[in-house]
Amino acid sequence: MSTAIAIIDAFASAPFRGNPAAVCLLEEERDAAWMQQVAAEMNLSETAFLRADGEDGYGLRWFTPTQEVELCGHATLASAHYLWTNGLLSVDREARFHTLSGLLAAAKTEDGIRLDFPAEIAEPVTAPEELIQGLGLIPRFAGCNRMDYLVEVDSEETVRTLRPDFGLLAKADARGIIVTSRGHAGSEPSYDFVSRAFYPASGVNEDPVTGSAHCALAPYWQRRLRKDELSAYQASARGGALRISVRGERVFMTGQAVTVMTGQLWV
Incomplete structure (x- = not known):
């Protein structure tokens, strides 16, 4: 069985700029070891794994080539772009993601994609x-x-x-x-x-x-x-x-x- 995957340049208005992320759309549950192997194969700063979560959005996990991370902005932006451009989500609907950092959202605007993230004060x-x-x-x-x-x-x-x-x-x-x-x-x-x-x-x-x-x-x-x-x-x-x-x-x-x-x- 095959699994759809894409490479998307995030925070970029043209190819080969910004930050590339791999976005993998899962049709069934896959374990963390498999996701880590895929992320190592992609060898990008993050690979995002999306899985539909009923009517309440998508589960989203992020992996670097060596480990899972708790928060990633560019791969979330890439994931929202993937959903809209592939017709999996209407462009007038907010993309909602359930993650290790709670519920994150993305919306399509005239200027691009707006992410709603938590402040992480240093x-x-x-x-x-x-x-x-x-x-x-x-x-x-x-x-x-x-x-x-x-x-x-x-x-x-x-x-x-x-x-x-x-x-x-x-x-x-x-x-x-x-x-x-x-x-x-x-x-x-x-x-x-x-x-x-x-x-x-x-x-x-x-x-x-x-x-x-x-x-x-x-x-x-x-x-x-x-x-x-x-x-x-x-x-x-x-x-x-x-x-x-x-x-x-x-x-x-x-x-x-x-x-x-x-x-x-x-x-």
Whole structure:
């Protein structure tokens, strides 16, 4: 029996930009070991596994090449795009996903796909030595939430030119490390803030565009800039732009997606 699968570039308006995710539509239950093998075969930062959950949306799980994760934005955006473009869900209906982080939703808008995610506030901490040495700098701010470290540095240039020691960063007691700064006012286009995100302990040295990282970045920069509406850019090699709204304990992220490949799994 075959299983439908697609590769979709998320937070991208054109192919080969943003963050690619594999989306696998399950017709029957498959165990976590099988999902992990498929994710390792896809070798993308995340592979999403969707399964219809009656009239109440879809079950959704995310796997890196080495482990399951609790929250992933770009593969959720890719999953919603897959449902709408393949006629599995009417474009005027909200996509609802039951996940390890609770109920997540996505809606089609004029600007793209808007994700409704929880805010994941990073509380201030003392930066551990492996973080300082791995990044090669003393952060302006270091915080941590249930998943990641969040580090503010002095400039957009520092974010863009950073060359981390991934072996040292993998030793940090967290899923990953998010590095950010305020955007440079003179750049074109300009953004409120920029970031990069590193997940060597999860088998992904640098993630191209990370929705879940912005669940920490958005409330952080909302407080710093005193703005509820923010523009963001993740400055990886592929790059990706996001429009963000912060509403209480929810973060709304808007981006686009492009399907680059569809096929069948024969395992």
